[in-house]
Amino acid sequence: MEEYYLICEDSLEGIFTGIYDAYLKKKPHGQIHLSLGEDENYRLFAAYESCQPDEQKAARVAATIIREFGKETYLAICRALASEKPDKGEAVYKTVVTGLSMKDKRDIMGNLANPYIHRVFELARFTANEAHYHVEFLRFKELENKILYASMGPKNNVITFIVPHFADRLPLENFVIHDEVRNIFALHPARRDWYLVSGEEKDWRTEHTFSEGEKMYSELFSSFFHTIAIKERNNYGLQRNMLPIRYRRYMTEFQENSSI
Amino acid sequence: MEKDLMIHGKENMPLMEKLKILADAAKYDVSCSSSGVGRRGDGTGIGNTLSAGICHSFGADGRCISLLKILFTNECIYDCKYCINRKSNDVPRATFTPDEICELTIQFYRRNYIEGLFLSSGIVYSPTYTMELIYEAVHKLRTLYRFQGYIHVKAIPGADPQLIQRLGLLADRMSVNLELPTAEGLKRLAPNKHRKNILSPMRQIQQGITQNKNEIVVYKHAPSFVPAGQSTQMIVGATQESDYQVMMVAENLYKKFELKRVYYSAFVNVNQDRELPALPGGPPLLREHRLYQADWLLRFYGFEAGELLSEQKPNFNVLLDPKADWALRHLELFPVEINRADYRMILRVPGIGVKSAQRIVRARRNGNLNFEDLKRIGVTLKRALYFITCNGKMMYPTKMDEDYITRNLIDRKEKLPFDRDGMTYKQLSLFDDSEECLWKNII
Numbered sequence: 001m002e003e004y005y006l007i008c009e010d011s012l013e014g015i016f017t018g019i020y021d022a023y024l025k026k027k028p029h030g031q032i033h034l035s036l037g038e039d040e041n042y043r044l045f046a047a048y049e050s051c052q053p054d055e056q057k058a059a060r061v062a063a064t065i066i067r068e069f070g071k072e073t074y075l076a077i078c079r080a081l082a083s084e085k086p087d088k089g090e091a092v093y094k095t096v097v098t099g100l101s102m103k104d105k106r107d108i109m110g111n112l113a114n115p116y117i118h119r120v121f122e123l124a125r126f127t128a129n130e131a132h133y134h135v136e137f138l139r140f141k142e143l144e145n146k147i148l149y150a151s152m153g154p155k156n157n158v159i160t161f162i163v164p165h166f167a168d169r170l171p172l173e174n175f176v177i178h179d180e181v182r183n184i185f186a187l188h189p190a191r192r193d194w195y196l197v198s199g200e201e202k203d204w205r206t207e208h209t210f211s212e213g214e215k216m217y218s219e220l221f222s223s224f225f226h227t228i229a230i231k232e233r234n235n236y237g238l239q240r241n242m243l244p245i246r247y248r249r250y251m252t253e254f255q256e257n258s259s260i
Numbered sequence: 261m262e263k264d265l266m267i268h269g270k271e272n273m274p275l276m277e278k279l280k281i282l283a284d285a286a287k288y289d290v291s292c293s294s295s296g297v298g299r300r301g302d303g304t305g306i307g308n309t310l311s312a313g314i315c316h317s318f319g320a321d322g323r324c325i326s327l328l329k330i331l332f333t334n335e336c337i338y339d340c341k342y343c344i345n346r347k348s349n350d351v352p353r354a355t356f357t358p359d360e361i362c363e364l365t366i367q368f369y370r371r372n373y374i375e376g377l378f379l380s381s382g383i384v385y386s387p388t389y390t391m392e393l394i395y396e397a398v399h400k401l402r403t404l405y406r407f408q409g410y411i412h413v414k415a416i417p418g419a420d421p422q423l424i425q426r427l428g429l430l431a432d433r434m435s436v437n438l439e440l441p442t443a444e445g446l447k448r449l450a451p452n453k454h455r456k457n458i459l460s461p462m463r464q465i466q467q468g469i470t471q472n473k474n475e476i477v478v479y480k481h482a483p484s485f486v487p488a489g490q491s492t493q494m495i496v497g498a499t500q501e502s503d504y505q506v507m508m509v510a511e512n513l514y515k516k517f518e519l520k521r522v523y524y525s526a527f528v529n530v531n532q533d534r535e536l537p538a539l540p541g542g543p544p545l546l547r548e549h550r551l552y553q554a555d556w557l558l559r560f561y562g563f564e565a566g567e568l569l570s571e572q573k574p575n576f577n578v579l580l581d582p583k584a585d586w587a588l589r590h591l592e593l594f595p596v597e598i599n600r601a602d603y604r605m606i607l608r609v610p611g612i613g614v615k616s617a618q619r620i621v622r623a624r625r626n627g628n629l630n631f632e633d634l635k636r637i638g639v640t641l642k643r644a645l646y647f648i649t650c651n652g653k654m655m656y657p658t659k660m661d662e663d664y665i666t667r668n669l670i671d672r673k674e675k676l677p678f679d680r681d682g683m684t685y686k687q688l689s690l691f692d693d694s695e696e697c698l699w700k701n702i703i
Contacts (some may be wrong), residue, residue: 067443101627110622130262140371148370153667166372169409171303173370173432191303220279228329229319232528232543238322243317252373253317 003046004032008089009053012081015089016058019096021051029097034089068105076109078178079124082157091119130154131161137247143208148175152250159186167194218252225253273354281354285334285345286380290523294326294375294410296488298434300350305406307369309432323662327378327412328368332356336382340450341533342498358397360404369409376410378575387418393422398430417457433488436462439647441509445499454681465490466517489520496551497527497544498536502574507554507565514558522542524551549657550576556561560614579670584610587647588662594647595654599628611643629653643669
């Protein structure tokens, strides 16, 4: 029995195109697998093909997912595809296959006994959790020109899930959120829509100095942060559970006034 | 005129010092949640709210920091024995101006440090005078600064009801502290406060909320009154009440006053007053933890206080959480068949939370579930396995014997409810998912 491996680009478009091409093969889905990028350990007796991302193919797959499974599931799949895990393409592909054969397609994400659907559920939850952590822990610093600037280092590609929250909350502010890992910037000009810029080499922190108020308010908040804890109840384990250490290097209250 | 001089006489104090004094004085208030109301920004100001609330940091005590929690002033004419700000204490005193409060809130909020403002106060001159100060600050923040984030204010017992009504139209949540579970305790420790005065603003806010809901049905754009509901807190361990009494009070507050939350605060002895118990082992944190666990059982698991405790058994088991304790006393109801039992019974199985129970009911529509599936769904099998069957079989052959199961539930190291420093919050943090952190697992 021959196995097929479709190698897709690591993006929503790339993986949706892969799913489209997998259906084009008209072979049993058990024999077809999606994988990402190049560093795959090649297997004997398997055919490898690479798919070129194709906007139209991807759009048709997206439309099918929304039509058959609903928006909520589509969003879960988008979250799963923002994950850093390499098995996400395969999990989403097989989830779509399983879902289309279910009686109640709208309830696809409830079918957690299926390992692929469960995996998509799990990946989507990783991303949603990490996005939520950033909604909680992201810290803006005010630059000289009143622009608010925040940087972060997320494991999953969460930036598109968090910017709408801040755009709704701070409509009159100019703000920038920088994903240091992927070098993506989200820019929000006051009173206008936000957009993404990627691959820009500019380093905002060296080019701009912080405003006068920045030093004062970051010190005020750090002081508030230390004052508000009740020392009779100290519990660093609980603090670490709730606020994982990897987020702290970006957070004002854990910085030793070094960057200012 | 003279009043103004006294209140605003200390404006020269640096802001940093004021913030330290007035945050330190506010820290014993438990409530920090920013939940209960979802409101998008309207594009003309700053801020929105999420109904699940957002925590922005966690202090060294592991408590969530969501709101800028401060007192307007820590001057106070009352002399409550448990309170650090009582008038007979010689502590540094400070008072904010409304503008300072507004600036701090806005500047912290823009930087994503906080979700909003929690404003309480010591009593200056009279409850009504104090409420007026709070009103002035909140009004300024909402109108001049166009702040649309979360605001939680204290309603001060004894203040003019009209003022409470007006403040309720600006705030998202209001709370009146019950202070102590019983009227006798209150009389002894807080001689200036009376139970009746505490309950009447609580009743007023409850009625205001109900009336407002009806108005909104008729007039869609009627201003909303305390949309995130009201909460209260009581100190546990300063007086002699049993857990049973505390839970009965809490149940009454939920049922008769429709409170959103009741907070329990393990008594911290800050004043060393002779009327108060010395606590050589530190604050009664484990007891507080058990009360919160039981509180969750009341609100999300369909339990009644009378099922968990009774006059004969007035206190919670130290070694077992209240749900496991209940299950062990009702072994005749178990084991429960996962593929057939109704949702409410599944909720009562130790090791299965609200989310797992919902997932089970949803997933079993697509076929029978086995133990492997349950594990994936998120059931804590090492607790649940004594109480459930899948397709008629238990996971391992198990005696339905109280002592045997008890030993197995508490024998494991990680199951002990406390670790070296007295307790672990594992369970509480998990439960916390249900409100503040619900957002994370909505998919």
